[in-house]
Amino acid sequence: MAQFVQALALGVLIGGIYALMASGLTLIFGVLRIVNIAQGAFLILVATFTWWLWRATGLDPILASVITAPLMFGLGWVLYRFVISRIRGQAASMSVLLTFGLALVIEGVLNIVTGNRFRSATPAYFEESFRLGDILLPKAQVYGFLAAVAVLGGLYLVLTRTWTGRAIRATSQNPSAAALVGIGATATAALAFALGSASAGVGGSILSVLYPFFPASHYDWISRLLGIVVLGGMGSLPGALCGALILGLAETLTATYGSLQWSTLVFYLVIMVVLLVRPQGLFGARLREDAA
Amino acid sequence: MNFLRRIPRQHLIAGIVLLLLVLYPVVNPWQPYPQGVMLIAFLLAIQASSWNIISGYAGYISLGHSMFLGLGSYTAAIIALHTGVNPLWVAPLGGVTAVVIAIVFGSVVLRTRGHAFVIITIALLLSAQIVATNWDGLTNGSDGITLELPFWSADFQNIPFYYAFLILLVLTVLFSAWIARTKFGTGLIAIREDEGKAASIGVNTTVFKILAYAASSFFIGAAGGVYAYYQTFLNPVGAFAILGSVLIVLSALLGGRGSLYGPVIGAFIVSLVNEAATVYGGSTQSRVLILGLILVAVVLFLPAGLLPTLQAAWRKRHPVETKYTDQTGALSHQTVAVVRERLPDAPVTPGPLLEVRGVSKRFGGLVAVDNADLTVERGSITALIGPNGSGKTTLFNLITGNMPVDSGTITFNGKRIEKLAPWTRGHLGLGRTFQVTRLFKDMTVLQNVVAPLPDGRLRTMFADAVSGHEAARARDLLGVVGLARFADQRAGELSYGQQKLVELAQVLMLSPELILLDEPAGGVNPSLLGRLTGVIRELNQAGVTFLVVEHNIPLVLDLCDPVHVFARGSCIASGPPQQIREDPVVLDAYLGDDWRPQDAHA
Numbered sequence: 001m002a003q004f005v006q007a008l009a010l011g012v013l014i015g016g017i018y019a020l021m022a023s024g025l026t027l028i029f030g031v032l033r034i035v036n037i038a039q040g041a042f043l044i045l046v047a048t049f050t051w052w053l054w055r056a057t058g059l060d061p062i063l064a065s066v067i068t069a070p071l072m073f074g075l076g077w078v079l080y081r082f083v084i085s086r087i088r089g090q091a092a093s094m095s096v097l098l099t100f101g102l103a104l105v106i107e108g109v110l111n112i113v114t115g116n117r118f119r120s121a122t123p124a125y126f127e128e129s130f131r132l133g134d135i136l137l138p139k140a141q142v143y144g145f146l147a148a149v150a151v152l153g154g155l156y157l158v159l160t161r162t163w164t165g166r167a168i169r170a171t172s173q174n175p176s177a178a179a180l181v182g183i184g185a186t187a188t189a190a191l192a193f194a195l196g197s198a199s200a201g202v203g204g205s206i207l208s209v210l211y212p213f214f215p216a217s218h219y220d221w222i223s224r225l226l227g228i229v230v231l232g233g234m235g236s237l238p239g240a241l242c243g244a245l246i247l248g249l250a251e252t253l254t255a256t257y258g259s260l261q262w263s264t265l266v267f268y269l270v271i272m273v274v275l276l277v278r279p280q281g282l283f284g285a286r287l288r289e290d291a292a
Numbered sequence: 293m294n295f296l297r298r299i300p301r302q303h304l305i306a307g308i309v310l311l312l313l314v315l316y317p318v319v320n321p322w323q324p325y326p327q328g329v330m331l332i333a334f335l336l337a338i339q340a341s342s343w344n345i346i347s348g349y350a351g352y353i354s355l356g357h358s359m360f361l362g363l364g365s366y367t368a369a370i371i372a373l374h375t376g377v378n379p380l381w382v383a384p385l386g387g388v389t390a391v392v393i394a395i396v397f398g399s400v401v402l403r404t405r406g407h408a409f410v411i412i413t414i415a416l417l418l419s420a421q422i423v424a425t426n427w428d429g430l431t432n433g434s435d436g437i438t439l440e441l442p443f444w445s446a447d448f449q450n451i452p453f454y455y456a457f458l459i460l461l462v463l464t465v466l467f468s469a470w471i472a473r474t475k476f477g478t479g480l481i482a483i484r485e486d487e488g489k490a491a492s493i494g495v496n497t498t499v500f501k502i503l504a505y506a507a508s509s510f511f512i513g514a515a516g517g518v519y520a521y522y523q524t525f526l527n528p529v530g531a532f533a534i535l536g537s538v539l540i541v542l543s544a545l546l547g548g549r550g551s552l553y554g555p556v557i558g559a560f561i562v563s564l565v566n567e568a569a570t571v572y573g574g575s576t577q578s579r580v581l582i583l584g585l586i587l588v589a590v591v592l593f594l595p596a597g598l599l600p601t602l603q604a605a606w607r608k609r610h611p612v613e614t615k616y617t618d619q620t621g622a623l624s625h626q627t628v629a630v631v632r633e634r635l636p637d638a639p640v641t642p643g644p645l646l647e648v649r650g651v652s653k654r655f656g657g658l659v660a661v662d663n664a665d666l667t668v669e670r671g672s673i674t675a676l677i678g679p680n681g682s683g684k685t686t687l688f689n690l691i692t693g694n695m696p697v698d699s700g701t702i703t704f705n706g707k708r709i710e711k712l713a714p715w716t717r718g719h720l721g722l723g724r725t726f727q728v729t730r731l732f733k734d735m736t737v738l739q740n741v742v743a744p745l746p747d748g749r750l751r752t753m754f755a756d757a758v759s760g761h762e763a764a765r766a767r768d769l770l771g772v773v774g775l776a777r778f779a780d781q782r783a784g785e786l787s788y789g790q791q792k793l794v795e796l797a798q799v800l801m802l803s804p805e806l807i808l809l810d811e812p813a814g815g816v817n818p819s820l821l822g823r824l825t826g827v828i829r830e831l832n833q834a835g836v837t838f839l840v841v842e843h844n845i846p847l848v849l850d851l852c853d854p855v856h857v858f859a860r861g862s863c864i865a866s867g868p869p870q871q872i873r874e875d876p877v878v879l880d881a882y883l884g885d886d887w888r889p890q891d892a893h894a
Contacts, residue, residue, distance in 0.1 A: 035407050037355070086592055093353045094591055096410050097545060100355060101587030104538060108581025219534050223418050226411035234407055261426045268415050272400050279404040 002134040015248025020148035021203035024196035030235035031192035040222030041106035046204025069201035076197025110215035144206040239283030334457035337559035340543035345508040348550040351484030356417030358536030364516020383517025390513025398505040424528035436527030485732040493744035494718035548597030651700030662861030678858030723804030733784030741766040744801040789820040
């Protein structure tokens with residue numbers, strides 16, 4: 001029993017962190033209709049940078065997100081304004097290919113600059129745990145979870161309580177109507193892409209402590225994150241939360257009762273089953289397409 | 293040499309290049325290095341050309357296509373290991389494995405539109421790697437499988453592999469060319485351009501996409517079997533490398549996605565660049581960066597790809613004159629025969645053809661269609677009028693299946709259809725046009741008209757779309773609407789009114805018993821409108837029933853009988869036009885107080 005509760009607790013912690021990582025992807029898709037294949041590469045880029053910062057200055061990797069998030073916000077904004085916005089109005093598949101290309105460029109640069117080997121940031125609390133009765137909660141996981149929840153909460157507040165957030169949501173629902181009431185489409189899109197990238201900033205810093213990574217790890221990550229988004233329903237933030245929790249639980253439960261190697265497969269299996277029953281994903285809405 | 297001139301120039305060039313490639317090992321036999329580079333280029337070309345079927349023709353991008361190469365390799369290697377058969381002879385079974393996997397996963401993911409597919413393709417590739425690594429008993433895990441060396445004398449070097457890959461490449465290109473010629477291929481392009489519209493003209497989009505995915509996997513899987521033997525060793529990381537997928541995508545994109553030879557040309561270029569990067573650029577590290585930069589550059593600056601861009605430039609310099617072939621003869625007596633071809637010969641018997649009973653549709657809090665009833669009599673031209681937002685177009689979408697009903701029944705020709713897929717309703721004889729025309733703008737006018745499928749049979753699906761009966765019929769139908777001379781023009785280049793007529797011809801290809809016209813007169817100039825109403829009357833004479841949504845009231849009162857008036861999601865009045873134009877309820881809800889009956893003829 002304790003083993004089960006332990007697995008559940010770990011699953012929720014990891015799920016929260018996955019939710020943060022997937023939120024950027026789903027935000028970018030919701031507003032821009034772009035599947036950002038480079039989101040995984042963003043995570044690895046940030047993780048590598050965080051690792052370097054931690055080695056050079058001893059700055060706590062999770063705290064480093066205070067630096068990495070704004071940096072990624074800037075990078076996302078620049079990438080959107082100068083690269084991605086150039087293909088607006090073209091077929092959606094072009095954005096997939098473009099962001100795939102960007103992911104490769106980031107991977108290639110990391111390969112050349114940092115070399116092709118595994119890394120992991122190991123601060124002092126790396127191997128310590130909090131004890132709750134029979135349950136052990138690794139400190140790194142807990143700190144990461146708290147940071148993720150704080151950032152997700154902040155993101156939620158920005159989207160619902162500020163003019164900027166309303167502009168982003170308006171654009172995601174109807175870009176041309178939003179433009180008619182004075183919301184600049186390009187500026188809002190750039191902002192959404194920057195916000196999505198910034199969430200990868202925090203996510204990547206957390207990742208550097210929790211998982212060993214190397215430049216080509218981004219394929220694993222993007223595949224997991226995309227799985228979460230498909231499972232939850234493309235573009236739905238609550239869907240991403242739910243999908244992330246399912247992935248977290250599937251992984252920890254499979255690792256506890258089966259073996260770690262198969263945990264990712266179990267998650268993909270869950271996706272397949274969900275898609276069989278609900279092709280649009282758990283929270284995916286089918287909106288009317290006639291009133292364009 | 294006269295017959296050579298009649299072969300299109302691109303096929304002629306391809307033939308000459310093929311001849312040179314066939315002769316190359318004979319002319320220059322003792323050069324293992326260039327042969328090795330070439331056969332890897334053939335392998336990449338096989339993959340890019342196959343990828344083009346699902347991602348170029350149908351527009352569904354796969355980022356994990358190298359998985360099929362790995363599946364084929366493992367299939368052939370495992371069979372060879374357990375039975376002792378030479379992997380070369382069981383290589384086609386690699387293709388079979390690839391097809392089975394494509395169909396199984398395609399049927400799960402391809403039922404929806406949009407992005408789930410691209411995502412699953414990456415996930416599948418990584419999953420395949422995980423399975424190959426962990427299923428020790430079958431695959432030998434990460435140690436991999438070692439195969440015997442080729443059975444032929446070392447004197448032949450890799451020449452047998454060279455020819456094996458070349459033959460597979462020729463088969464792949466022929467297969468792709470054949471697909472592009474069929475109605476299946478036209479349907480795939482229709483899906484790429486506008487999937488909802490494709491479904492409404494009888495294209496079973498789900499089956500088409502799954503078949504396209506399967507078709508794009510077979511030759512890669514078969515080539516995988518040969519490749520395993522060529523390498524004599526395979527392991528999970530090498531067999532399911534994502535870099536392989538990158539090369540495929542890049543090749544097809546660079547050469548020209550959706551064109552026949554583009555992916556092959558792209559594969560040769562990418563292979564050479566890749567080889568050069570390996571020799572001069574150092575390790576894999578810099579290769580990823582170089583490939584990534586090229587991919588970004590191609591998407592940004594050469595999105596159509598080399599071949600289509602060059603072809604467009606060539607066409608600009610050498611414009612083809614529009615052939616003015618018909619004009620007289622349009623709207624001739626031939627109309628009836630052409631349209632009725634697939635209809636039963638029975639004379640039109642009166643009675644209801646379409647019955648809508650108690651149908652409702654909600655969008656969140658908005659009730660767009662509220663418990664609506666509507667009957668369309670066989671042989672009539674029935675009108676549906678009403679203010680904007682009264683639910684007319686939504687009702688159309690419910691009848692044709694573009695949206696599911698929330699409740700109520702729809703009966704067509706005595707058969708309940710409200711649960712059927714849009715294409716099945718099309719096969720039953722239900723056709724529609726759209727309020728804003730939705731032609732496939734990058735296809736020619738003729739391709740647009742050939743695309744519809746009047747039934748779901750495989751024979752129809754794989755019928756020739758470029759020549760033969762279907763194309764002839766499409767030309768006839770273009771003649772019916774008087775646009776045959778535009779047959780080879782791109783549909784997007786036509787005027788709006790002409791596009792409306794092409795859309796009508798497209799629907800006629802379904803040989804429909806009932807055609808739903810959504811605002812046929814909107815944006816059409818008066819002279820074209822005259823032609824349009826003429827065609828509608830003529831077709832009606834031939835036994836086609838019409839349901840028309842239209843705001844042009846004089847036209848409605850002139851053309852249609854009976855007229856149904858819709859307001860707030862249901863029918864508030866029905867009757868012959870004379871009665872409707874004086875009905876106080878209708879005047880209040882739609883026409884307004886200042887409508888005077890005599891305006892009808894103004």
